[in-house]
Amino acid sequence: MMNQTRLLGIALFASLAFSAVGQGNAKYSWTNLPFIQQPVFKKDTVNVVNFGARPDGVTLNTKSINDAITSCSKKGGGVVLIPPGLWLTGPIELKNNVNLHISESALLYFTADKTQYALVAGVYEGKTAARNQSPISGTNLENIAITGKGVVDGNGDVWRAVHKSQLTESEWKEKVASGGVLKDDGKTWYPSEQFKAASTTNRSMLVKPGQSLSEFADMKDFLRPNLLVLTNCKKVLLEGITFQNSGAWCLHPLMCQNITMRNLRIKNPDYAHNGDGIDVESCANFMIEGCVLDVGDDAICIKSGKDEEGRKRGMPTENGIIRNNIIYKGHGGFVVGSEMSGGARNIFVQNCTFMGTDKGLRFKSVRGRGGVVENIYAKDIFMKDIVQEAIFFDMYYFVKFATDGERDMSPVVNEGTPVFRNMHFENIVCNGAEKAVFIRGLPEMPVENIRIENLVVRASKGVELIDAKGVMLNNIKLVTESKNPIVFIDNSSNITLDKIDFDKDSDLFMSVNGDRTTHITLTKTDVSKAKKEAVFQKGALEKSLIKKAGK
Template sequence: MQYHVKSFGGVGDGLFDNSTSFALAFKALQPGDTLVVDEGVWLTGPLTLKGSNLTLRLEAGARILFSNDERHYEPVLSRWEGVNCYCMQPCLSVVDSQYIRITGTGTLDGNGQSWWDASRYKREFQTSPVTEMEKRLASLNPGYEDQSGGGGGRQSQFLRPPLLQIRNSASVIVEDITITNSPFWTVHPLYSKDLAFRNLKIYNPKDAPNTDGIDVDSCQKVFITGCLIDVGDDGIALKSGSGPDGIKTNIPTNDILITHCTVKNAHGGAVVGSETAAGIFDVKVSDCLFDGTDRGVRIKTRRGRGGALRNLVFSNIRMEDNLCPLTLNMYYRCGSNDDENFSLEKLPILSTTPSIADVVIRDCVATGCRASAAFIVGLPEEPIRNLSIENCSFSLAEKDLVPVSESEMYQGLPEPDGRGLRLRNVQVEVKNVKVGNAGKDLLIEEGVEIGRV
């Protein structure tokens, strides 16, 4: 059966609060039913879709516009930047559900500007909870001061909502819609499996903080194809929890296929990490364009994050006008004030020591690199193992270069001696790789085992 939001008292004028209308409509749905959102601007508070074999269809010209009042977003137990905790409920949640389809050519709009402005202010000037919501979250998250984060707002407990979160669910398809102006991460599948994201258009301003495009978090069997992503942080990122909490949860991300996607202006195109605690493996990324992203293929972690990253294949990827097209960074700086995490000494291997192995970079072309050709740095005690770079070309831009230190967000490392492929604490085989305009192709530092054909 097919229902329409307007049949439940909804008004698409951008002013009327449709929260109750959506809640009544969702409650009425039975397996096999579809809820249609017609043309118009449908202002609402946060929504939760729960059930089996349900469809939400956004017609052409339909825009679900979410409230920007944090008081509407009740605390829910979820995961925020890799740690299980209470945080503000997502704008749209699909939770404890199966066989869900979100489709159409309409738009989900997170109304993010005031969230971004508040985040910037709090990051600069606020080090503890201030608002009523922040104090509620702090009381629900004892010990939050010692929880890890990526720099998004842990200390203030301004744990703003993702736009679309799919949690504890299976067999979910999201296709064709536009998703924009997210307060935080845009699409966040979490603890779910058998998911497909097809032909999405995801837009956030380049300076909107922590507005990743798609963050696949402790999920299995995920297919992402045909998506256009232009956002203010990483484009498509794979995660599995952070530090001791992620190790305890122990749900990896695996069996991931990403194809025919375009990512623009993001911090990274296809990204693994930095929340890596439960491991990320069996990943294939192919036939993508990363246009103007800071990094292209990006693997990032550090001591304290934990997790084994293995069997990652990136092939036939075109990268244009990046700072650095290829990075494997085990000195990722964000979210840590512990200098030991960035030591150049060989430290004991702990449960929170990450590892990277069995990575293939094949048939990739990068042009217009403005910082360096590649940044590949493992740990002294846990070098990157069995990395293969084959049939690739990396070419530096001829003008508008930036400092080589902008290649990655790292800490504790010396400055490299050039703009070529930086190699440190890595076992790598290089086959038919060309580096243009860099002067010295390979910058070989300590702890490197290299084979070159």
């Protein structure tokens, strides 16, 4: 357990960081977490059976379920009960003051008949886009919930393409035999000719000003829906349910306030393109706790719109608690970006376990996004078998540049420049990763003021810092396969390496690179364990390294 002195120290660090945000931004700490309001419902219960619903897996129950929800809401709200059974349905629309309770052994299964899903103006990766109506949705609502121990299945396989390389031979043969069409090279399966045509010609789903939805009718099959989308809703509870097999993102609260996601199980196939688990976008005051995720893309992801459209929306995702979650497959365990143009702040991540994710703590953006991501705190994070980096920052998301490390030296800082700063991670253990820590900012805007302490990582490689500023690594143990170097620094400044433990007989402790590298402070570290302490290359000066003995 963390002692009181250390806890107070973290609270002080958090308070200091938050105080720099500006007037009007609440100051939170580990001892003063954000408060999330909960919905409250009348006890009145409406059974969907009384509205004609039938749990036979054949009857299409769309009208019956929606009628039950509407009736309940009009009478002041309460519980709409879906009892045990297999309930086939089309899109469901939530209403004010209604708790949709899906009983244990109830399976809410969404139809493969795509004509049941209307073409709507939705959001795709932070921008206005044509989409098929989500299986479950709600807009401008208050006091709503989905609870119980049942299963919600989005029937996602009828919506998405899949590459042959992602399946076993028998799975591929079964997929091809199910219908659909193949790409001309025979390596990709599409649900339909319409999907194939839109995909292979790179048709855009984004809706331009003045463009009508009817112009997207000939590519409707390509416009995969998110399983659940809640837009501009207040006081939301999602609890106990298994959400699985979504056509695209699974759970997508957008511009919501006071949302709690508790004890959920979220599962998508690992081949599911855009198969994110939870994407919290431009929301304020939220909690994700006790959830288990195993998905095809980012697991728990923080977003706030993309590029100019996201900046104009101007709604950061803020004041969040993410704790006691277990994550299996996913592109990242906890993720921020890359659509974060409205910013993100005041988010606390604690007691989470990542097993087999591509990355652990993942932060991503690119020039043009803009937005400020700050005041992110994580502690007691435990990881195993991470495919790539345990802790990862990259401001070159999906950008290709020279393999020799040369980067576009753009000196321009404008509204499209992303800012990542003021974060504190501690008490992190990772057994198995390609790289322990990777931080790559922009030359014109380094990733700044990142403090990582009490970190133990077994990985192929150690630490890499590029265009970083004010990074502090304290009490770090690195068990690495590569012994050359343990720490790589390139064009970074004000770097503090305090009490770094590494393998004996390593070839090189530190590689210092770049003429913009200054003020590297090394203390309480036995560099004699390495055959060579440091090399200075590409304009880096030996005087940039400041060594202090310490204890």
